[in-house]
Amino acid sequence: MSIAFGKTLTVTDTPIPGLVVLDLPVHGDSRGWFKENWQREKMTAAGLPDFGPVQNNISFNDAVGTTRGIHAEPWDKYVSVATGRIFGAWVDLREGPTFGAVFTIELDPSKAIFVPRGVGNSYQTLEPDTAYVYLVNDHWSPDAEYAFLNLADETAAIDWPIRLADVEISDKDKNHPRLAQVTPIPPKKILVTGADGQLGRALRRRLGEHPHIEYATRGALDLTSADLDTARRWRDYGAIVNAAAYTAVDAAESPDGRAAAWAVNATAVARLAAVAAEHGITLVHISSDYVFDGESDRPYLEDDPLAPLGVYGQTKAAGDLAAVTAPRHYVLRTSWVIGEGKNFVSTMRSLAERGIDPSVVDDQMGRLTFTDDLAAAAVHLLESRAAYGVYNVTGSGERRSWADIAREVFRLTGHDPDRVTGVSTEQYFANATGPVAPRPRNSTLDLSKITATGFSPRDHMESLAEYLAD
CATH class of the missing domain: 2.60.120.10 (Jelly Rolls)
Incomplete structure (x- = not known):
């Protein structure tokens, strides 16, 4: 030889x-x-x-x-x-x-x-x-x-x-x-958790119905369960898109809410990350602008220090730290999410149609993120095999206040935008009867990193107009 x-x-x-x-x-x-x-x-x-x-x-x-x-x-x-x-x-x-x-x-x-x-x-x-x-x-x-x-x-x-x-x-x-x-071997499976939520439904629209794609609700797969590591034959999975989250920001400040937020937003993510690390699975996890304190005078970068103000933000920050322990991970930080079902935009449209003139916070600034765009970004990262890491994903364009967006909803639905009154966060919550979580005043996220992968976030005001037209 x-x-x-x-x-x-x-x-x-x-x-x-x-x-x-x-x-x-x-x-x-x-x-x-x-x-x-x-x-x-x-x-x-x-x-x-x-x-x-x-x-x-x-x-x-x-x-x-x-x-x-x-x-x-x-x-x-x-x-x-x-x-x-x-x-x-x-x-x-x-x-x-x-x-x-x-x-x-x-x-x-x-x-x-x-x-x-x-x-x-x-x-x-x-x-x-x-x-x-x-x-x-x-x-x-x-x-x-x-x-x-x-x-x-x-x-x-x-x-x-x-x-x-x-x-x-x-x-x-x-x-x-x-x-x-010969029966061809199908692709590795993709698991979408939180399938009944706003983002979960958008992911279903984006990924479609295929034998190798699973959509799991909490009833079908309890992410907080101690036996999560044996709940599936995980070697058959190529990706987990974690769209499950505890999102009741104010309720998270209560004793029961605090425990639930930590269980879903942190402990469950740590268990998913362990499963992903063990079986070579790519973990896609959805994070939040609430991991920052909102005191920056510029858009937040992915590697800016975490400084959450309240319990919800703390649990999301902990989830971020857990998710990145999976060698193959995409953490998508987003803000002001709007999708199918009850949300800020649908509420403002309902108030406009019912003749109610709302007071809306005008000292919190950011951009809307529509769930169809967030789902598209997640799929883009998986399909393009972009470098693993943390990515900011929101709508693009000029940042606005919640009051600005409310006025635009009124205008786009044929109502007088001057019916919306801007108030400070303190004024808005002055008469609250339950716990109130602190909010970041600046929720604007820098989009340079996701844009560099070839994904172009849509202008959030253009997306708002399309959303209301649909």
């Missing part, structure tokens, strides 16, 4: 998305050779996914021509050769436009290949005493979804170097189905 020594570590794409070939540096002398077969830091820096292997398997093959496959499993696989040489063939058995695509290559100890979840794997030994090595990032389970393809499938038309009639193949592999009979 001749091994190419002295190569540099390189990663090369193939026609199958996610299937990449690695040239491995091999160092040899009269004693033999040495290589770093899997070196996480170097290989992820070169572009290989940080796939988190949990098991290392070796298949030893005595004879030339031993042929195995084609097997597709719901996990990633890193394939290499310790001794000998193989002809490898991979067929995309995932749902999508590349279903049935084929790639072949010879592997010796100086090459390896990363095989993404759902791509069928097979090989034929070209030398005796071949040791075929593969790392996987999940354990075999009878509940997982597998796909198999016949080695002789006419559509794939793999050009095996040794005729299949002349080699050793198991009866099971001989009887696998042809491509037309």
Whole structure:
């Protein structure tokens, strides 16, 4: 066996998305050779996914021509050769436009290949005493979804170097189905929590109804449960979009509300983050402008110090700190959320129509965020695979006060905007009978970071006009 020594570590794409070939540096002398077969830091820096292997398997093959496959499993696989040489063939058995695509290559100890979840794997030994090595990032389970393809499938038309009639193949592999009979492996699942809330409904509109997308209400999945880590086969999930939240800002200042806010906004997020970290899931978590005190004279940046004023803001800040412990995370900080159902805009429209002239706070400044836009931003980050981190997501445009927005609602619905009277926060809550949470006076968030990913937030006043027209 001749091994190419002295190569540099390189990663090369193939026609199958996610299937990449690695040239491995091999160092040899009269004693033999040495290589770093899997070196996480170097290989992820070169572009290989940080796939988190949990098991290392070796298949030893005595004879030339031993042929195995084609097997597709719901996990990633890193394939290499310790001794000998193989002809490898991979067929995309995932749902999508590349279903049935084929790639072949010879592997010796100086090459390896990363095989993404759902791509069928097979090989034929070209030398005796071949040791075929593969790392996987999940354990075999009878509940997982597998796909198999016949080695002789006419559509794939793999050009095996040794005729299949002349080699050793198991009866099971001989009887696998042809491509037309293969059930494609679906994408990893996406779980949306808080599915019955304003954002949850917007996410349902954005993501649609598909077998691999789950929408969970609290009744279906209790995020505060101690057994959350066993509530699902989490290895089947690629993303969790956490739209569940305790949002009763004033009630959070009461004893019962305080406990509920901490349970949903902090403890549940910590448990989701632990699940995401354990299983390589991307966690999308929705945060709030209330993590800041509102004293800044400029829009808040993502890395500004957290300084919440009240219990609600404290629980959201704690949730942020928990969410970022998941290695793959997007924390979306937003403000003044408007969606389907009861909200500030619908209330102002109702007051206008009923002839009621409201007093509205005019010393809190910010921008509206419509749930359809927030859902679009979350999906954009997932699909574009933007850098993980914290992102501000609100409507764009000039900041306004609540009173400004109320007047615009009146105007857009054909009513006199001068019927709205601006008052200070102190005046507005002067006669409150229950607990009142402190509010940030400046809720304006800087949008430069999300814009740099290619997402363009809509002007919140234009969105308001569309919302009222609908």
